Structure formats: structure tokens, C-alpha cells
Amino acid sequence: MPPVSLLLASASPARLATLRAAGVQPAVRVSGVDEEAAVAAATARSGPLEPADVALLLARAKAEDVVAALADVGNVGGGDAAGPDGPDLVLGCDSVLELDGEVHGKPADAAEAADRWRRMRGRAGVLHTGHWLVDLRPPGAGGSAGQVGAAASTTVHFADLGDDEVDAYVATGEPLHVAGAFTIDGLGGPYVTAIEGDPGCVVGVSLPLLRELVGELGLRWHDLRSAPVP
Template identity: 35%
Template structure:
């Protein structure tokens, strides 16, 4: 297989990709992560593509670069990463007892040919009701501060989720089935470890 690069410093994405038994290099380049004025799924695709293309521009060797971006949407409002504990508390109070949708955009860019594809996954997540004390205790752990929507489904935030419809890995930050299908379009089958070089 040609070399894989992950255009993200997210430890969750790194763990998910490593769980597939893949060798890859983490290389992130600062980009504008402002969401364009598009529907949420298309907006995160665009940001994921920016990330992947920024890394691809730095490479000379044959490689595939994976970019991703995740947002939470509740009642039509996009919730990114909270700026501080106060904003994390506000987000969690807004989400408690209700359902929201997590969108993750994924982009793959081939080097040196420059071919790029982007897609997204959407998962519906329903929270149990939370007391102010529970919200405060969770935020005090520090876990919500670098997570879209202010919670981690793979951590203590799992205690809030009473129902999930769609890909769990999407909520963590990298929908693995979607990524696998996208890589097949580049001639790479992760299960068979085949690379047709297309």
C-alpha cells in the first residue's frame, strides 16, 4: 500500500485509524477551519478537504492523505469545540434530554496526482436528561474542552447517550466504514491489504 498520512492531531482519530492495524504518519498543517455557508454535511466535507490538501501540498512521495472534520448540530445550530468551561456547560445544558446530529466530513487526497474525494457521515445521538450538578462535574474533568459539542462518546460522555442511530465511530471523529469505502475508490482495500495502485 502507498503511504498513508492523517491530516489531524486528534488523538481519537489516531486511535481509530490505528485500530485497523494500519501504519500511517500524523501530519497536520494549520488551515482555516471556518465552516463555509453550506449544509452541515457539505461544510465539514469542505473543511476536511482543506486539511487533507494542505498536507498533500507538502508531500513529494506517493501517498494518500486523510482529512476529517466533525461538528454537532442541534436545532439547526452548529456546535463546534467549546472555547472554555463556561461554553462547555452551556452546550451540554442545551443538548441534555434531547437529540442532536453529529456530522463528520472525510476527505482523501492522492499524491502526486492530486485526485481528491470527500464525503460525510451523519449520526443521530439522543442524550438523557442531565442535572446541573452532573454537567458541572463532567466539565470539571476537562474531557469536553476539545470535543465538538462538548462531550466524548468514548469517554465519560458515554454516560449521557441513551440512544444512537448511525455510525458510532462517526461520533468519535472518524467513520471507519465510510473511510474504508472511500479508500477502495483509490484501489486500496484495508481488509485485504490490497493496493491496485489506482
């Protein structure tokens, strides 16, 4: 039988690479969610959100936005994620950094990235990644019509960078494109001294947590793999 097809509702190349390295070959469709507006609306309804809840809220919003877009063109109901029948599962993810009780996503510009690094250096923050998984399989194909989600949290310890190191890293442009203004799998790797928790959460998708969510939908992780592991 063909693997269960997954559509990743994220533009993150790190998330895509992590899934591919684990044997999953998702298609990609980027959501049109306005993150600031989504958080503002949720805060207006329910009051201030915990950082992990912000990540989960945005992950859910992205997944549901893509599901709605697929429904608009009739591209739902199982099959090849890139084909006419649409994907079996849609995965939305979002990451935020918690520092001093504040929530940080991608920096707006280089000045904000440099300021954040001057606050982070020599200290630790918590990276929260929300995961939201939607089952689009029809009931006749074992579909549950369910949605499941959870957030993973990992403590990240940052090196005590000098001002010149901060400026040189920000000048690469990388911090402007990632939550928290750092990576562990790219140019920011030398500036992270330790991690407490799942490193995949920091990259953008926790595979152990995703395996649990897949299980809640009545599937096994190997159902998503495109080929047997040698």
C-alpha cells in the first residue's frame, strides 16, 4: 500500500528536511495566516496566552487555513498530497521563543535581531513548537475526521557572544528568517552551548511528538514513510 500522504503547512526548509530525513516525503503548501492578527484575536477572546499556547494556536491556524484552501478547490479526501485527491493528513507547525516571560517569533529587522541576541547571550530561553495535525482521510479509508495537537518545549542555552559576534551573525541574514533569531542546524549552531529536551523541537518539528499525534489518529509512524528504512 502507498504511504499515508502528508501536506506540510509551513515554508520552513528545516521542517521539511527533518521530515525527509525521517523517511517522510510531504508536499508543502504555505498558509496565509496573519500571525499577529490571530494572536490578537485569541487574546481579545481569552486574555493573555502562555507561550506554548501561542505556538499551538498558530500551528492550528496554519493547518486549518490550508485545509480550508484545499476544500475551496475540492482537493481533499486522501491520496497523493500533490495529486487531485489531496493529502491524507495536514500538519501545521509554529515556533516561538520564550525569554523573560515574553514571546518572540521572527525578528522584524536586523536591529531587532541584534537587540534580541544581546538579551539572550549567556542565558537560556525556551523554544516552544506547536504541532496541529488534521486527518482528511475519508471514513471508508480509515479516516477519523479528527484533529489533534500539542506543543513541545526545549530549553536552549546561548553562548556569551561579543558584540562583534552578534553583529557578524545578524549580518548573515539567517536570524531574520527563524523563530527566536537563531538556529542549531545552521549558522547559529556555534552559538548554542546546550539543549535540554528534543532538538527537533528547536529545528521546528518534534518527531517523537508527531509520532504520538499520528498514533492518536489511529496510524503508525511507519505508515507515513515513503520507503523502508535499510
